[in-house]
Amino acid sequence: MFHKLDGAKLPLGLRLICSAAIAALTAVLIAIVILSGPAAPGLQAEVAAQLARSGVDNPVTAVLLNFRSYDTLLEVAVLLVVAVATMPAPGRRLRPALAPTGDMVLIGLIDLVVPVVVVVGAYLLWVGAYAPGGAFQAGALLAGAGVLVSITGRFQFSFGALPARAILALGLLTFTVTAAAVALQTGVFFQYPTAAAGVLILFIEAAATISIAATLVLLYGSLVPPAREQESGP
Amino acid sequence: MTQDLIYSVCGIALFGIGLYGLIIVPHILQKILAVNIMGVGVFMLLVAAGHNPGGVSDPVPHAMVLTGIVVAVAGTALALSLVCRIGELQRDGADEEAAP
Amino acid sequence: MDSGFLIDLVLAAGVLILAWLSLVATNLFKAIVLFISLGLLVTVVWVRLGAVDVAIAEAAIGAGLTGALLLAAWRRLWSQRRPVRDASGGDDSGGDNVS
Numbered sequence: 262m263f264h265k266l267d268g269a270k271l272p273l274g275l276r277l278i279c280s281a282a283i284a285a286l287t288a289v290l291i292a293i294v295i296l297s298g299p300a301a302p303g304l305q306a307e308v309a310a311q312l313a314r315s316g317v318d319n320p321v322t323a324v325l326l327n328f329r330s331y332d333t334l335l336e337v338a339v340l341l342v343v344a345v346a347t348m349p350a351p352g353r354r355l356r357p358a359l360a361p362t363g364d365m366v367l368i369g370l371i372d373l374v375v376p377v378v379v380v381v382g383a384y385l386l387w388v389g390a391y392a393p394g395g396a397f398q399a400g401a402l403l404a405g406a407g408v409l410v411s412i413t414g415r416f417q418f419s420f421g422a423l424p425a426r427a428i429l430a431l432g433l434l435t436f437t438v439t440a441a442a443v444a445l446q447t448g449v450f451f452q453y454p455t456a457a458a459g460v461l462i463l464f465i466e467a468a469a470t471i472s473i474a475a476t477l478v479l480l481y482g483s484l485v486p487p488a489r490e491q492e493s494g495p
Numbered sequence: 496m497t498q499d500l501i502y503s504v505c506g507i508a509l510f511g512i513g514l515y516g517l518i519i520v521p522h523i524l525q526k527i528l529a530v531n532i533m534g535v536g537v538f539m540l541l542v543a544a545g546h547n548p549g550g551v552s553d554p555v556p557h558a559m560v561l562t563g564i565v566v567a568v569a570g571t572a573l574a575l576s577l578v579c580r581i582g583e584l585q586r587d588g589a590d591e592e593a594a595p
Numbered sequence: 596m597d598s599g600f601l602i603d604l605v606l607a608a609g610v611l612i613l614a615w616l617s618l619v620a621t622n623l624f625k626a627i628v629l630f631i632s633l634g635l636l637v638t639v640v641w642v643r644l645g646a647v648d649v650a651i652a653e654a655a656i657g658a659g660l661t662g663a664l665l666l667a668a669w670r671r672l673w674s675q676r677r678p679v680r681d682a683s684g685g686d687d688s689g690g691d692n693v694s
Contacts (some may be wrong), residue, residue, distance in 0.1 A: 287511030303553025401655035
């Protein structure tokens with residue numbers, strides 16, 4: 262048998278010891294931060310010096326998708342792993358979706374909001390090249406729209422289907438293939454040719470946005486309660 | 496400088512609060528919240544360290560924190576679905592024990 | 596002691612208080628809602644620190660999606676466990692006690 266989800270409280274003595282240890286650790290860390298003085302100057306000068314070669318004008322996007330692409334590649338891979346972990350098993354009958362809601366306010370709001378959110382998501386993706394924004398923000402926003410739509414129960418995202426699985430893997434696939442393709446030309450993995458860097462980054466970001474949004478919607482969909490508990494309503 | 500210091504201290508305190516919650520608070524959902532709070536504390540420390548008042552902030556911590564936020568939500572979702580699965584197995588087990 | 600300093604102090608204190616309250620809350624629903632408000636407040640902190648990229652992501656993910664995930668899990672596991680006689684309505688959004 263498993264542990265209970267709301268496990269037992271620790272004994273009082275142990276709790277006191279743990280609290281004291283945590284308080285001491287926190288105090289020591291705070292003292293270190295205060296005593297260590299101002300942080301060393303960051304990498305902003307280096308990033309600014311190389312920004313012209315990165316293909317984008319927004320330093321954060323440049324770091325994410327050019328200077329430290331491996332971070333982002335692995336992050337997209339982490340998302341794919343989590344998506345695989347929470348995905349419904351193939352061949353298993355799909356759970357019925359939430360019962361379609363009759364809430365006219367919700368439906369009307371979603372009819373208004375979702376198109377706007379999709380446009381704003383595309384804008385965020387585009388504007389990420391030279392202002393705050395980018396693939397993660399756009400993907401999260403689109404996922405929010407997807408969650409809103411699935412709350413109504415009028416549509417259901419079925420991630421058991423093969424095309425949906427392809428969408429989940431699209432980001433990682435595009436990322437890796439692009440990195441390998443530019444390696445053929447420049448000889449280094451992820452070393453974009455300077456002239457084409459902007460277009461390549463936008464291309465990768467677009468694919469990553471779609472995958473991130475799909476993954477987050479899948480994560481939400483795997484957590485919503487099965488419909489039978491709600492259909493038994495009045 | 497003071498601003499960075501405030502948020503650095505706040506980040507460490509958040510980390511401590513999260514650690515306390517992770518160890519002491521009995522409920523599993525709140526333990527997941529606690530891990531998230533620890534993460535927020537680390538992010539805050541990172542961003543405060545990269546903050547450059549009056550000048551350009553360091554973009555590298557920003558990028559790391561962005562990556563971290565997305566990974567944190569993925570981890571949270573994984574933890575939650577594991578918890579849901581365990582809870583349902585428990586409930587089924589309890590049902591079977593109650594009515595064999 | 597300008598107003599910016601005061602804002603930072605209040606924000607940091609608010610973040611800490613919300614984090615603490617969300618961990619010691621005995622009502623799971625309350626804990627989740629407090630955590631979502633923590634995400635919103637942290638978004639303001641990112642803006643104060645000049646990390647607008649992070650703020651956008653936090654507003655969408657930390658305050659939006661994480662909350663949706665937590666509430667979905669809460670609803671699936673904890674909201675309908677307690678009220679046996681009331682299982683048909685599922686309206687017990689007040690949540691149940693932790694202990």
